[in-house]
Amino acid sequence: xxxxxxxxxxxxxxxxxxxxxxxxxxxxxxxxxxxxxxxxxxxxxxxxxxxxxxxxxxxxxxxxxxxxxxxxxxxxxxxxxxxxxxxxxxxxxxxxxxxxxxxxxxxxxxxxxxxxxxxxxxxxxxxxxxxxxxxxxxxxxxxxxxxxxxxxxxxxxxxxxxxxxxxxxxxxxxxxxxxxxxxxxxxxxxxxxxxxxxxxxxxxxxxxxxxxxxxxxxxxxxxxxxxxxxxxxxxxxxxxxxxxxxxxxxxxxxxxxxxxxxxxxxxxxxxxxxxxxxxxxxxxxxxxxxxxxxxxxxxxxxxxxxxxxxxxxxx
Amino acid sequence: xxxxxxxxxxxxxxxxxxxxxxxxxxxxxxxxxxxxxxxxxxxxxxxxxxxxxxxxxxxxxxxxxxxxxxxxxxxxxxxxxxxxxxxxxxxxxxxxxxxxxxxxxxxxxxxxxxxxxxxxxxxxxxxxxxxxxxxxxxxxxxxxxxxxxxxxxxxxxxxxxxxxxxxxxxxxxxxxxxxxxxxxxxxxxxxxxxxxxxxxxxxxxxxxxxxxxxxxxxxxxxxxxxxxxxxxxxxxxxxxxxxxxxxxxxxxxxxxxxxxxxxxxxxxxxxxxxxxxxxxxxxxxxxxxxxxxxxxxxxxxxxxxxxxxxxxxxxxxxxxxxxxxxxxxxxxxxxxxxxxxxxxxxxxxxxxxxxxx
Numbered sequence: 001x002x003x004x005x006x007x008x009x010x011x012x013x014x015x016x017x018x019x020x021x022x023x024x025x026x027x028x029x030x031x032x033x034x035x036x037x038x039x040x041x042x043x044x045x046x047x048x049x050x051x052x053x054x055x056x057x058x059x060x061x062x063x064x065x066x067x068x069x070x071x072x073x074x075x076x077x078x079x080x081x082x083x084x085x086x087x088x089x090x091x092x093x094x095x096x097x098x099x100x101x102x103x104x105x106x107x108x109x110x111x112x113x114x115x116x117x118x119x120x121x122x123x124x125x126x127x128x129x130x131x132x133x134x135x136x137x138x139x140x141x142x143x144x145x146x147x148x149x150x151x152x153x154x155x156x157x158x159x160x161x162x163x164x165x166x167x168x169x170x171x172x173x174x175x176x177x178x179x180x181x182x183x184x185x186x187x188x189x190x191x192x193x194x195x196x197x198x199x200x201x202x203x204x205x206x207x208x209x210x211x212x213x214x215x216x217x218x219x220x221x222x223x224x225x226x227x228x229x230x231x232x233x234x235x236x237x238x239x240x241x242x243x244x245x246x247x248x249x250x251x252x253x254x255x256x257x258x259x260x261x262x263x264x265x266x267x268x269x270x271x272x273x274x275x276x277x278x279x280x281x282x283x284x285x286x287x288x289x290x291x292x293x294x295x296x297x298x299x300x301x302x303x304x305x306x307x308x309x310x311x312x313x314x315x
Numbered sequence: 316x317x318x319x320x321x322x323x324x325x326x327x328x329x330x331x332x333x334x335x336x337x338x339x340x341x342x343x344x345x346x347x348x349x350x351x352x353x354x355x356x357x358x359x360x361x362x363x364x365x366x367x368x369x370x371x372x373x374x375x376x377x378x379x380x381x382x383x384x385x386x387x388x389x390x391x392x393x394x395x396x397x398x399x400x401x402x403x404x405x406x407x408x409x410x411x412x413x414x415x416x417x418x419x420x421x422x423x424x425x426x427x428x429x430x431x432x433x434x435x436x437x438x439x440x441x442x443x444x445x446x447x448x449x450x451x452x453x454x455x456x457x458x459x460x461x462x463x464x465x466x467x468x469x470x471x472x473x474x475x476x477x478x479x480x481x482x483x484x485x486x487x488x489x490x491x492x493x494x495x496x497x498x499x500x501x502x503x504x505x506x507x508x509x510x511x512x513x514x515x516x517x518x519x520x521x522x523x524x525x526x527x528x529x530x531x532x533x534x535x536x537x538x539x540x541x542x543x544x545x546x547x548x549x550x551x552x553x554x555x556x557x558x559x560x561x562x563x564x565x566x567x568x569x570x571x572x573x574x575x576x577x578x579x580x581x582x583x584x585x586x587x588x589x590x591x592x593x594x595x596x597x598x599x600x601x602x603x604x605x606x607x608x609x610x611x612x613x614x615x616x617x618x619x620x621x622x623x624x625x626x627x628x629x630x631x632x633x634x635x636x637x638x639x640x641x642x643x644x645x646x647x648x649x650x651x652x653x654x655x656x657x658x659x660x661x662x663x664x665x666x667x668x669x670x671x672x
Contacts, residue, residue: 204440204442204445205445207440208446209448209459211438211440212438223450226448226451227449227450
């Protein structure tokens with residue numbers, strides 16, 4: 001406090017503001033350079049994902065055949081032609097535009113999957129943790145089964161099984177993949193919430209809430225979940241890179257986003273045959289994936305340190 | 316207008332009806348709370364723990380009743396049983412009745428019970444540090460009971476919260492509504508707990524060791540606050556404490572509990588002046604006194620309260636009692652009336668024909 005007043009001469013000490021948990025955590029997050037870098041990356045990616053189609057110099061599916069023909073039918077290299085800054089693929093499609101389209105897919109996957117995860121994981125975990133006993137046992141065995149089942153196999157099975165239904169065709173087949181990835185990744189959040197509730201429900205403030213006649217539902221929703229939200233935010237943020245990677249992996253093997261739409265995974269798959277002659281076709285989407293994964297991981301780690309300062313230094 | 320006339324009562328009729336209402340109410344219960352043969356057991360892997368065993372007492376409107384005894388003799392479980400908040404499993408109320416304002420709480424539906432908690436019966440917990448939710452503002456937590464039970468508008472409940480906070484002596488109440496519990500000191504938090512307990516004008520407040528977690532000066536303030544506000548609101552208080560000094564200062568009557576039983580009950584004067592149960596003597600004797608010789612050891616009751624599993628038919632205090640004889644080990648004494656009205660004790664030695672005059 002003293003140093004602060006010294007560095008700000010003439011500024012009276014203002015009345016102490018209400019400092020919630022969040023303000024506290026934000027203060028700690030701001031001091032973490034790596035987390036800030038991650039946040040910047042996440043912000044740029046989100047920006048690209050939301051406004052990408054507006055920023056893109058070309059629509060993602062348009063083939064600039066004239067440019068390719070002029071280049072002896074070869075893909076344009078980055079910076080070779082000012083109208084295609086990052087070059088084109090062998091069909092004359094603008095790489096930058098396709099990367100931006102891929103960003104949109106990846107950002108959607110990042111958030112839709114986590115919504116699915118929260119939608120399933122939080123209620124299941126809350127029910128298991130709150131009621132305990134037999135309900136808890138059954139729900140946790142179900143989660144164990146989901147946890148033990150090979151993710152990729154499960155997603156592929158779902159994608160194939162529902163491919164021809166209306167649900168499978170929704171959003172160009174992407175929705176199905178999103179939901180499938182979500183269905184394999186809610187386990188962590190469910191276990192987290194359950195563990196938190198198991199310990200939180202024994203606290204005295206729950207007893208106090210009961211003693212003033214608060215209903216079970218309100219105790220869980222208003223009293224317990226806000227106390228459990230910190231670790232969940234961390235888990236969700238750290239779950240995003242996993243989801244992005246899963247989507248890219250699936251796209252790479254041809255499940256999910258269908259051409260002509262681009263995903264970073266399909267871009268790599270498309271570029272792979274030419275990797276010796278035109279490495280940028282695979283390297284550029286690879287860089288995007290790596291950037292996205294690192295940004296979210298850094299931010300997630302930073303959030304964990306910020307929301308649970310006791311944990312820091314123990315690891 | 317004509318209908319209104321036909322509805323009007325003659326003064327005689329009106330007087331008769333109010334008298335009848337008063338009489339039926341009186342017939343139903345002269346007391347706010349009547350606990351009869353309450354037994355709460357905990358079903359553990361090691362056996363059945365009889366935490367509260369056949370406890371009966373009553374509490375009048377506006378009265379302050381103390382429940383004193385060592386740790387682990389069933390005081391808190393008694394209070395939790397009254398509001399049916401005993402953790403189940405492993406605990407269960409196995410017998411008895413709790414008639415509160417004419418209604419048997421043990422026969423009430425869970426929903427009906429929930430509507431009563433916080434509205435008719437307020438609860439002050441031992442540790443204000445842990446009984447407030449760290450993630451919710453003070454304002455929200457006080458308003459919660461009000462919104463739950465009184466159906467006030469947001470504005471009205473806000474005003475009521477400010478009024479309550481001012482009443483329990485929190486300065487700048489309006490500015491502190493959006494503060495979190497960690498921004499309050501321990502004594503302040505207990506004041507907030509009292510505000511929560513009083514928020515819906517309850518008829519009864521259960522105060523479970525309300526000052527144990529506080530230091531002595533704050534303790535005095537909080538007790539004063541409880542006493543003043545319960546007088547002002549006409550609220551009855553069941554004060555649970557292991558501190559006899561507090562009981563002596565606050566209560567009209569005192570129940571002494573030991574090992575799940577009430578072992579002595581009477582007015583505060585009788586219990587402190589002429590107790591008739593060796594356990595009460597022991598408790599009183601272990602109070603430090605101003606005229607004690609410096610350097611003397613503090614007096615204690617040797618030993619520990621018994622495990623409440625497989626309790627034999629014997630006086631539960633006999634292993635620690637200096638006056639115990641075979642009679643104490645053969646049968647458990649009943650609560651029997653002593654000289655003063657309303658004074659009962661559970662002891663063979665001090666009963667008629669006993670060996671202590």
